[in-house]
Amino acid sequence: MTAAGFQPALVVETSPRNFQVWLNHGRTLDQKMSSSTAKELAKRFRGDLSSADWRHFGRLAGFTNQKPERLLRNGFAPYVRLRRCEGRIYDAAREFLGEVKSLAMKADDQRATRTNHLSTLNPNPIRPISEFHGEPRYHSDLHRADMAWALHAASQGLSEQEIRDEILQARDLSKKGRIGRQVDYAERTANKALRTVDPIH
Numbered sequence: 001m002t003a004a005g006f007q008p009a010l011v012v013e014t015s016p017r018n019f020q021v022w023l024n025h026g027r028t029l030d031q032k033m034s035s036s037t038a039k040e041l042a043k044r045f046r047g048d049l050s051s052a053d054w055r056h057f058g059r060l061a062g063f064t065n066q067k068p069e070r071l072l073r074n075g076f077a078p079y080v081r082l083r084r085c086e087g088r089i090y091d092a093a094r095e096f097l098g099e100v101k102s103l104a105m106k107a108d109d110q111r112a113t114r115t116n117h118l119s120t121l122n123p124n125p126i127r128p129i130s131e132f133h134g135e136p137r138y139h140s141d142l143h144r145a146d147m148a149w150a151l152h153a154a155s156q157g158l159s160e161q162e163i164r165d166e167i168l169q170a171r172d173l174s175k176k177g178r179i180g181r182q183v184d185y186a187e188r189t190a191n192k193a194l195r196t197v198d199p200i201h
Contacts, residue, residue: 005092011084015070020058026089036104055179129170150193163190
C-alpha cells in the first residue's frame with residue numbers, strides 16, 4: 001500500500017498476523033462515499049470485503065480481540081497491538097477519491113439505466129421500502145415489511161446485493177447488534193427472497 005501511495009495513518013495487529021490499516025483521506029466522507037471507498041480499497045489491496053462499510057469500525061489498540069477463532073493456543077484472547085501511527089494523509093488521497101467518486105457515479109448510472117429498463121418491461125415500478133414499513137397490514141413489524149419488500153424487489157429483478165444494500169440503508173438496524181449481524185440479517189432476507197421468487201437462484 002505504501003509503495004502505491006497509500007501510506008497508512010495507523011496500523012493495528014488485531015491478532016497474530018492479522019492487521020487493520022487505517023487511512024487518513026484528509027476530509028470526512030459521507031456514508032455513501034465512505035462505503036464506496038472502503039470497498040474499492042478492499043478490492044485493490046485484498047482486504048475483507050465483508051468489513052468494507054461506513055459503519056464497520058476498526059479495533060482499538062490495547063483491547064482484546066474476543067473472536068473465538070482468534071483465541072491463542074493458551075485459550076486467551078490476543079491483545080490488539082498498535083504497530084504504526086503517523087496520522088498522515090496518504091499521497092494518493094486526492095486522485096483516489098476522485099476515482100472512487102467517478103466509479104460510484106458510473107454505478108449509479110448503470111443502476112438507473114437498469115431500473116428504467118425494468119420499468120419499461122414491467123408497468124409496475126419498484127416501490128420504495130419505506131412504503132412497506134408504513135403499511136398498516138404489517139402492524140409495525142419491520143421484519144415482515146423488510147421481507148415483503150425484498151420479495152417485491154426480487155420479483156422486479158433486483159440483485160441480492162441491491163436488495164441487501166437497500167435494507168441496510170432503509171432503517172436503523174443497530175438493535176440487531178454489531179454491523180456484522182446487521183449485514184447478516186440483510187443478506188439472509190435478500191437471499192431468502194430471491195430463492196422464494198426463483199428457487200433455482
